[in-house]
Amino acid sequence: EPEVTQTPSHQVTQMGQEVILRCVPISNHLYFYWYRQILGQKVEFLVSFYNNEISEKSEIFDDQFSVERPDGSNFTLKIRSTKLEDSAMYFCARELAGSSYEQYFGPGTRLTVT
Amino acid sequence: AQSVSQHNHHVILSEAASLELGCNYSYGGTVNLFWYVQYPGQHLQLLLKYFSGDPLVKGIKGFEAEFIKSKFSFNLRKPSVQWSDTAEYFCAVNPGGYQKVTFGTGTKLQVIP
Numbered sequence: 119e120p121e122v123t124q125t126p127s128h129q130v131t132q133m134g135q136e137v138i139l140r141c142v143p144i145s146n147h148l149y150f151y152w153y154r155q156i157l158g159q160k161v162e163f164l165v166s167f168y169n170n171e172i173s174e175k176s177e178i179f180d181d182q183f184s185v186e187r188p189d190g191s192n193f194t195l196k197i198r199s200t201k202l203e204d205s206a207m208y209f210c211a212r213e214l215a216g217s218s219y220e221q222y223f224g225p226g227t228r229l230t231v232t
Numbered sequence: 233a234q235s236v237s238q239h240n241h242h243v244i245l246s247e248a249a250s251l252e253l254g255c256n257y258s259y260g261g262t263v264n265l266f267w268y269v270q271y272p273g274q275h276l277q278l279l280l281k282y283f284s285g286d287p288l289v290k291g292i293k294g295f296e297a298e299f300i301k302s303k304f305s306f307n308l309r310k311p312s313v314q315w316s317d318t319a320e321y322f323c324a325v326n327p328g329g330y331q332k333v334t335f336g337t338g339t340k341l342q343v344i345p
Contacts, residue, residue, distance in 0.1 A: 149331060151333075153335075159337070160335050160336060160337040160338055161276070161322060161324075161335040161338075162335070163332045163333060163335075166331045166332060168331075173331060174331055174332055176332070213331070220278065220281055221278075222278070223275050223276040225274070226275055
């Protein structure tokens, strides 16, 4: 199974600080996704990214969030001013072209906002 | 907006017992259906998927799921569970033509040796 790696595995930050979460697909993919899972809750869709543009985003993905693929390889999620309620596991997922929306998830980054 | 319901939040079974986890979704059109598993301390892994064709799909580790269109259901089954099946199981739906996958709230399965 093709892999996705995410860095860091755990990030602790203070409220109001900016964080950048990184996703590195092993091979080239067209579609990328960010999801989050608040402890004890379900996995929630944040945003999908196709061809270097946002293709869909949820109501959770407000102005404090942004995504980009700065160097054509890494796929980043930036949270500009973190809040306590941003504490969650953040999963990157990628989708092979032509795989009918079958998504493969990375191991996640645990973000703790204090 | 589509939603996914998993009715069992926590299931406890003895080894060798049979398993059925319920999943219902609300979307009237064509859907792609998935079951993901999350073992303790690990990331989400795809267990099985349904896109079209035979409504009974088989996945890894002896799991299977049946898509019943009339009931908007995609229940997960396994005839005989093992201790290593202890994990959280998520049903997920992707309406055909849209990329977003909507997850259910998950079912924690605990298998007692």
